[in-house]
Amino acid sequence: MLTVDFDRLGLRAGDRMLDLGCGAGRHAFAAVERGAWVVAVDADDTEVKGVATMLAALDGDGVALTGDALRLPFPDGSFDRVVAAEVLEHIPPDTAAIAELVRVLRPGGTIAVTVPRWGPELVNWALSDEYHTVEGGHIRIYRRSALEARLRAAGLRLTGHHYAHALHSPYWWLKCAVGVRNDTHRLVRAYHRLLVWDITSKPLVTRVAEQVLNPVLGKSVVVYGVKP
Numbered sequence: 001m002l003t004v005d006f007d008r009l010g011l012r013a014g015d016r017m018l019d020l021g022c023g024a025g026r027h028a029f030a031a032v033e034r035g036a037w038v039v040a041v042d043a044d045d046t047e048v049k050g051v052a053t054m055l056a057a058l059d060g061d062g063v064a065l066t067g068d069a070l071r072l073p074f075p076d077g078s079f080d081r082v083v084a085a086e087v088l089e090h091i092p093p094d095t096a097a098i099a100e101l102v103r104v105l106r107p108g109g110t111i112a113v114t115v116p117r118w119g120p121e122l123v124n125w126a127l128s129d130e131y132h133t134v135e136g137g138h139i140r141i142y143r144r145s146a147l148e149a150r151l152r153a154a155g156l157r158l159t160g161h162h163y164a165h166a167l168h169s170p171y172w173w174l175k176c177a178v179g180v181r182n183d184t185h186r187l188v189r190a191y192h193r194l195l196v197w198d199i200t201s202k203p204l205v206t207r208v209a210e211q212v213l214n215p216v217l218g219k220s221v222v223v224y225g226v227k228p
Contacts, residue, residue: 001199002030003085003164003220004112011036015080018104020069021087025051028062036081038062041072069097077106085114086220088147089138095150102154105227110159113151114222115142120169121219128176144221156225163218166210171195172219 004027011017013035019028022040028051031038038061040051045066052064067073069084069091082105088094098113105111116124121141124131132138148158171191178185183192198206 001165002027003114004083004222005162006031006034008160008162008224009081009083009112010110011081016078017081017083018072018074018079018101020072020082020084020101021090022051022064023047023086025054025064027083027085028064029054029058031081031083032058032061036061039074039079040064041067041069043068070100072100072104074104076103077109078104080106080109082109082111084111086116088113089115089140089142090136092139094140095154098150098154102156102227107227109227111151111156111225111227112222113147113225114164114220115147117163117218117221118143120172120217123169123173124176127173128180131172131176131180134180142221144223147221148223151223151225155227157228158223158225161221161223163214163221165219166213166217167195167198167206169217169219 011031011034015036017031017036017038019038019040022028022042024047025040028038028040032055040055040062042048043066048064048066055062055064069087070093082101084101088097091097101111116138118141125141144161151158174187174191178188182188
């Protein structure tokens with residue numbers, strides 16, 4: 001389940017791509033399958049080890065590193081493409097993290113930044129304090145205009161945006177309503193089965209539904225830019 005549209009990012013075979021905040025590696029693996037060489041970085045050492053193992057199995061077309069978004073261990077202009085998916089909402093000095101992303105992107109390179117969308121995220125915060133006060137939780141809610149202003153201030157020229165994962169917004173509202181750690185609630189389990197079916201089977205009915213609902217209920221906003 002990708003949040004970033006690699007076609008809009010301009011990802012091509014042979015590109016060098018940074019996946020900052022790679023998590024379990026969904027964008028990193030998909031980029032390798034497209035022929036890119038990927039560096040996946042995350043602060044969670046456990047996640048990094050899992051991603052490193054998978055990347056090694058994919059003919060070694062990438063590496064995974066434990067790292068700090070505020071001090072990336074790469075020279076200026078190291079990457080053709082940069083992805084930062086659902087990362088900035090966790091980082092107190094987000095402008096410093098954005099500056100690092102721009103620094104390691106080569107001139108003419110492209111970037112995709114995704115964060116939780118303001119409306120659906122606001123509902124989560126209203127329904128549950130635990131959702132955003134847990135260690136490592138979200139520390140801010142972005143309006144798209146605010147995110148775009150930060151990216152422009154860092155020197156990027158923005159090229160577009162879209163919304164993603166509309167079917168996931170009600171799932172998180174439900175979890176926040178019954179308890180974010182309550183995975184055994186029957187409604188939560190039923191909705192989770194629906195999402196797994198959607199991700200694994202990609203049925204036409206849910207694909208069409210999500211495309212229609214994304215502009216209204218999309219859980220994530222994705223902003224694209226280029227470094228002049």
